[in-house]
Amino acid sequence: MSEENALNSTSVLPSRSHRCRSTVLTAAVTLPVLAVTACGTTTGPAGQGGTAPTSPPTVGTGTSGGTSGAPAPSGTTTPETTAAPTAAVRALLADPDRYEQAHGRTTAIPSGTRLSSLVVRNHVATVDLSARYEDGGGSLSLRERIAQVVFTVTRFPTVHKVAFEVDGKAITSSGSAGLALNGPVGRADFEDRAPAVLVESPMIGDTVRTPLRVWGSADTFEARFRLKVTDTTGRTAADVMVKATSGTGTRGTFDVMFPYKAARTGPGVLTAYVLSAKDGRAVPVDTVPLTVNR
Numbered sequence: 405m406s407e408e409n410a411l412n413s414t415s416v417l418p419s420r421s422h423r424c425r426s427t428v429l430t431a432a433v434t435l436p437v438l439a440v441t442a443c444g445t446t447t448g449p450a451g452q453g454g455t456a457p458t459s460p461p462t463v464g465t466g467t468s469g470g471t472s473g474a475p476a477p478s479g480t481t482t483p484e485t486t487a488a489p490t491a492a493v494r495a496l497l498a499d500p501d502r503y504e505q506a507h508g509r510t511t512a513i514p515s516g517t518r519l520s521s522l523v524v525r526n527h528v529a530t531v532d533l534s535a536r537y538e539d540g541g542g543s544l545s546l547r548e549r550i551a552q553v554v555f556t557v558t559r560f561p562t563v564h565k566v567a568f569e570v571d572g573k574a575i576t577s578s579g580s581a582g583l584a585l586n587g588p589v590g591r592a593d594f595e596d597r598a599p600a601v602l603v604e605s606p607m608i609g610d611t612v613r614t615p616l617r618v619w620g621s622a623d624t625f626e627a628r629f630r631l632k633v634t635d636t637t638g639r640t641a642a643d644v645m646v647k648a649t650s651g652t653g654t655r656g657t658f659d660v661m662f663p664y665k666a667a668r669t670g671p672g673v674l675t676a677y678v679l680s681a682k683d684g685r686a687v688p689v690d691t692v693p694l695t696v697n698r
Contacts, residue, residue, distance in 0.1 A: 485560075485562040486524055489522055489524065489556075489557045489559075489560050489563060490519070492556050493531060493553065493557060494519055496513070496552060496553065497517050497518065497519060499515055503608075503609060504608065504609075509608070511549075511552065512548035512549040512552060513537065513549045514536050514539045516534075517533055518533065518536070519531070519532070519534075520532040520533065522557075524562055527563060527564040528564065528565050528566070528567055528588045529567070530569060531557065531566055531569065532571075533553075533569070533570055534571065535570055538570060547597065551597040553566060553568075554589055554590065554591060554593070555591060555594070555597075558591050565588035565590040567587070567589075568585055595655065598621075598655070599689050600622060600623055600624050600678065600689040601621075601622040601629050601678075601689045603618060603619075603674065603676055603690050603692055604621070605617070605619050605620070606618065606694060608692055608693055608694075609693065609694070610692075610695070611695040611697060612694050612695070612696060612697065613697040614663045614664045614665070614666075615662055616633065616642070616662060616664055616674075617659070617660070618658075618659075618660055619657070619658060619659040621648070621656065622655065622676075623648075623650075623651055623653065623656070624648070624651045624652075625651060625652055625681070626651055626652055627647050627649070627650055627651030627656055628647050628648075628678075629646055629678045629689070630646065630676070630679070630686075631646055631660070631662075631674065631675070631676055632674070632677065633664045633666075633673075633674055633675075633696060634672050634673045634675065634696075635664075635668070635672045635696050636666070636669070636670025636671050636672055636696065639667055641665050641666045641667075641672070641696065642663065644660070644662045646658050646660055664696070666698045668698050669696065669697045669698045670695065670696065671693065671695060671696070672693075672696030673691055673692065673693055674692040675688050675691050675692075676688070676689050676690040676691075
């Protein structure tokens with residue numbers, strides 16, 4: 405992905421586990437997508453959007469930890485396979501709280517949208533939402549709100565794609581703009597809404613300590629980018645190079661662990677950035693506000 409695309413694409417962004425949430429939020433700059441199983445318990449990247457890491461991440465080098473070789477989980481509906489995605493979607497439908505708003509997180513989903521049911525079968529989650537979900541907005545807004553649900557639900561390993569219903573009826577288009585939904589859709593259908601680097605963990609508002617584990621997906625030139633931790637004093641506590649499993653037009657995954665050294669405990673930021681090919685300057689593509697422990 406070019407530097408210009410990384411800067412100019414409006415992307416789907418996630419709120420993190422703050423207030424036990426799992427939301428994909430939109431904002432003016434590229435940011436991440438995360439989901440939680442319930443009140444702060446996270447799961448690995450899922451489905452076609454990424455595979456949950458099962459081996460320890462590479463320590464200190466910033467090199468990708470690779471993808472999982474674990475057997476595919478069952479795609480059949482059980483209380484275990486539906487509870488976490490259901491909780492995540494309900495959190496997604498809640499309005500961003502003050503903390504999230506203060507850090508630029510917004511949502512394209514109309515306030516008042518309700519989840520009627522969520523069923524997982526053969527790795528497809530059928531999400532039934534209230535009619536409010538389709539109210540207002542043009543094709544871009546509708547595409548963003550659909551992407552928000554898709555990125556949230558496919559965050560779980562039992563779900564690869566999402567089918568949509570409104571008030572119990574399957575839909576093949578959404579809203580007055582007639583956005584086509586010709587079947588179940590997955591993350592690959594919304595690659596244009598994803599940031600160049602999608603940090604899936606840690607999440608907005610998390611409290612972290614050294615060594616810090618960071619994982620997610622990325623599509624950057626030669627699969628390379630950097631992760632920087634800034635502490636509460638504004639000092640750089642760590643700055644490491646990361647290489648995903650693929651890049652330059654093909655999204656790959658990464659899973660790294662590295663130490664940092666903070667001057668003191670307090671609010672900080674994790675920044676994913678690339679270096680400009682033109683002048684070597686840092687081009688931020690994702691930021692995650694955190695509490696950074698010393």
